[in-house]
Amino acid sequence: MQRRLAESAIDTPGDSAKPAACEHGCRFFADTGCISKSDMEAHGVTVHFARNETIYAKGDEARFSYRVVEGAVRLSRIFADGRRQIVNFFLPDESFGIELAHDYSATAEAVGDVVALRCPRLCISALTEGDPDISQKRLAMFSKSLAAAERHVAMLGHQSAKERVASFFMALEMQRRTDDSHTLDLPLSRQDIADYLGLTIETTCRALSELKRQNIIATPSRRRIVIRDLAGLTAIAEGGGE
Amino acid sequence: MQRRLAESAIDTPGDSAKPAACEHGCRFFADTGCISKSDMEAHGVTVHFARNETIYAKGDEARFSYRVVEGAVRLSRIFADGRRQIVNFFLPDESFGIELAHDYSATAEAVGDVVALRCPRLCISALTEGDPDISQKRLAMFSKSLAAAERHVAMLGHQSAKERVASFFMALEMQRRTDDSHTLDLPLSRQDIADYLGLTIETTCRALSELKRQNIIATPSRRRIVIRDLAGLTAIAEGGGE
DNA sequence: CGTACTGTTGAAAGTCTTCAACACGAGTGG
DNA sequence: CCACTCGTGTTGAAGACTTTCAACAGTACG
Structure with missing residues (x-):
């Protein structure tokens, strides 16, 4: 159960994508409401995942970032005793898999069937360099995740x-x-x-x-x-x- | 106990500080080892806090960011029943109080006597706009805090x-x-x-x-x-x- | 229609908390 | 210098809560 499956999907442009090749990048970061779902599907690199499919595993090279379009994604750490701790859930219009480190720090799995937008990491790096606004949005995502994690800590704490x-x-x-x-x-x-x-x-x-x-x-x-x-x-x- | 005290300290430049006025900013963000402690003290805006003194409270306007020079700082949330959950500790050369929101999301207190560097928030914003390298460091701090929080969640979870x-x-x-x-x-x-x-x-x-x-x-x-x-x-x- | 999986409930065992008492060290005043 | 006191740390015993093990119910799917 929950073993890695081959990627379904509408495929990706090469990872060597540079800014110009990432025209969907701005959509990737777009705020909710900026673009319609159909617009996203037309322009974005859409990928599908089946229920319980692993999107990426802890320790994998962090090549892509994602944005949920439909369904829900769970981010978890799995322990030696077989139990797992779910660190966060991502619902539609939320982003995940945006790492600074080389590898993913946790495992992402599809809770039900999931449709997501996928963006190569290099593309995001390139985009953020040129655009302070996008850079700001990336920062805001970290900030939001951090706030969520702190609330989570407070909850588990007492x-x-x-x-x-x-x-x-x-x-x-x-x-x-x-x-x-x-x-x-x-x-x-x-x-x-x-x-x-x-x-x-x-x-x-x-x-x-x-x-x-x-x-x-x-x-x-x-x-x-x-x-x-x-x-x-x-x-x-x-x-x-x- | 733990009531806010008047700020001791070697005082600050005005909050209206713009990039040029923040020459210590680069020191604020400097990696460990880049500058000596004495160098910091010579150039930085140093502030002192007594044991159990509140550095800032949850909900306060987030005007400053800090970097620990000596001592330890605890970041916590206090609950209605009087208990508190410590979310993170900061040891020398670590930064805290870097918020994106208008207010601080948790309370920071001095564990023992603390010496810290203080930098106005506006100064940091200005700096990050002009300097992608500093921007990257700020991002790295969020990333580090997030990783710590996720480990914390995993710990409290099982x-x-x-x-x-x-x-x-x-x-x-x-x-x-x-x-x-x-x-x-x-x-x-x-x-x-x-x-x-x-x-x-x-x-x-x-x-x-x-x-x-x-x-x-x-x-x-x-x-x-x-x-x-x-x-x-x-x-x-x-x-x-x- | 049965099989398999998820969800629900019960009873016993285990862990953590609560309440209480005591030990230890630092600082104060006699 | 010593005794006192206060805050902090440590240990014990009872109680509360959660987990574990087990059985059963409900639902989806072949």
């Missing part, structure tokens, strides 16, 4: 299982685009959630059950979560919160 | 108390400058260590005691730790490690 689950849904609710009535459609399995929260599946499940019992959330289907009481959820997430 | 303590000392041992025989001189209290590891003082202490019992470390004095068996420490740190 929240109980129930508080972690509540915080997790709160965070998703906050950055959500689809504005239906508090419905979260996650492609994540319980294992994915547990590995992000630093808990076992069972504990995660029990926390979910208790939130259901309190009528704070509902789970109409496997991968769908409805927040029925946002205030209650907030209270739990911050029960000893910040 | 390591036991003993493993966390072992990992912590391993990390310190790895990045240590003074190359005496495996002796760590930390200004950190047990509370500091516990807050970083996401444990209580007592649990941290018990883990330390057990490592002592196993003859893996020794604590000749309060704030000094000697690693007697690096291999053993590594084994414990990775017992279910990466």
